[in-house]
Amino acid sequence: MRLGVHVSIAGGLLEAVARAKRLRCTTMQIFSRSPRGGRVLPLDPRIVQRFDQERRAAGIDPLAVHGPYILNLASPDTGLWTRFATLYAEEYRRATQLRAQYLVTHVGSHRGEGESAGIRRVAEAVSLALATRSDVIILLENTAGSGQGLGYQFEQLAQIRELVKGQERVGVCLDTAHLFAAGYAIHTADGLEQTLTAFDQVVGADQLKLIHLNDSKVPFQARVDRHWHIGEGQIGFEAFRRIVTHPRVRSLPLILETPKDTEAEDQRNLATVRRLAQSPDPENACHATN
Numbered sequence: 001m002r003l004g005v006h007v008s009i010a011g012g013l014l015e016a017v018a019r020a021k022r023l024r025c026t027t028m029q030i031f032s033r034s035p036r037g038g039r040v041l042p043l044d045p046r047i048v049q050r051f052d053q054e055r056r057a058a059g060i061d062p063l064a065v066h067g068p069y070i071l072n073l074a075s076p077d078t079g080l081w082t083r084f085a086t087l088y089a090e091e092y093r094r095a096t097q098l099r100a101q102y103l104v105t106h107v108g109s110h111r112g113e114g115e116s117a118g119i120r121r122v123a124e125a126v127s128l129a130l131a132t133r134s135d136v137i138i139l140l141e142n143t144a145g146s147g148q149g150l151g152y153q154f155e156q157l158a159q160i161r162e163l164v165k166g167q168e169r170v171g172v173c174l175d176t177a178h179l180f181a182a183g184y185a186i187h188t189a190d191g192l193e194q195t196l197t198a199f200d201q202v203v204g205a206d207q208l209k210l211i212h213l214n215d216s217k218v219p220f221q222a223r224v225d226r227h228w229h230i231g232e233g234q235i236g237f238e239a240f241r242r243i244v245t246h247p248r249v250r251s252l253p254l255i256l257e258t259p260k261d262t263e264a265e266d267q268r269n270l271a272t273v274r275r276l277a278q279s280p281d282p283e284n285a286c287h288a289t290n
């Protein structure tokens with residue numbers, strides 16, 4: 001199992017890798033810049049090289065970069081969309097410089113223009129970014145489905161991917177809190193299987209590259225995005241035991257984006273996942289003793 005967290009870059013990239021090492025991460029996610037906007041400094045090649053060396057020496061692989069929240073690649077406003085698409089292409093180049101494997105991407109909100117128009121805009125922005133020669137795979141992240149946001153149904157992610165020029169460099173990141181809030185019943189045994197089967201049919205099994213492992217503070221189908229500590233939210237411990245021991249999920253890198261004021265909270269959530277991943281489910285344990 002490759003397990004890590006979204007690590008803060010406060011203090012710089014080298015501080016980020018030091019945090020990931022302290023947490024015994026075997027994968028990690030970062031922002032390449034402040035996620036809420038502001039001035040973007042160019043990456044220092046010497047720092048990037050040390051970051052890369054230290055990360056690999058610590059066995060932290062893959063690296064995912066999460067795109068900034070401020071971008072709306074589905075924006076119907078042409079001026080805004082052009083700005084966002086330009087920033088996004090720059091983010092793709094930064095992820096390349098950082099030698100990341102993945103750039104996790106929010107597909108954005110159509111702002112009333114309709115889903116199909118929004119989907120075309122996102123696909124165009126992703127295609128523009130992919131004009132840069134790079135090995136970085138763009139991962140479209142599913143959403144909780146609040147407001148006019150796109151990406152809460154597998155069909156939408158598949159449609160975006162279909163329209164992209166360079167789609168061999170596009171995959172999907174599934175966030176468990178978003179799945180649950182959007183109405184995918186991953187909290188039940190049957191629901192988990194049905195969700196994965198639906199994904200395979202609609203998007204394709206090979207396209208699933210990364211899991212964001214988060215519990216949800218809001219109930220099933222709430223269509224609101226509120227991450228919570230693993231097992232302590234509405235998805236719950238038993239469901240997470242099934243999720244993290246599922247052969248499909250186990251084989252993918254898992255990144256926690258659970259709330260934290262201190263590193264201790266990351267430590268606690270990581271410990272929970274490690275414990276659940278090792279404990280057989282109660283039914284199988286019962287058979288084993290008979």
Ligand SMILES: [Zn+2]
Pocket residue numbers: 066104106141
């Ligand atoms: Zn995200």
Ligand SMILES: [Zn+2]
Pocket residue numbers: 141175212257
């Ligand atoms: Zn996420």
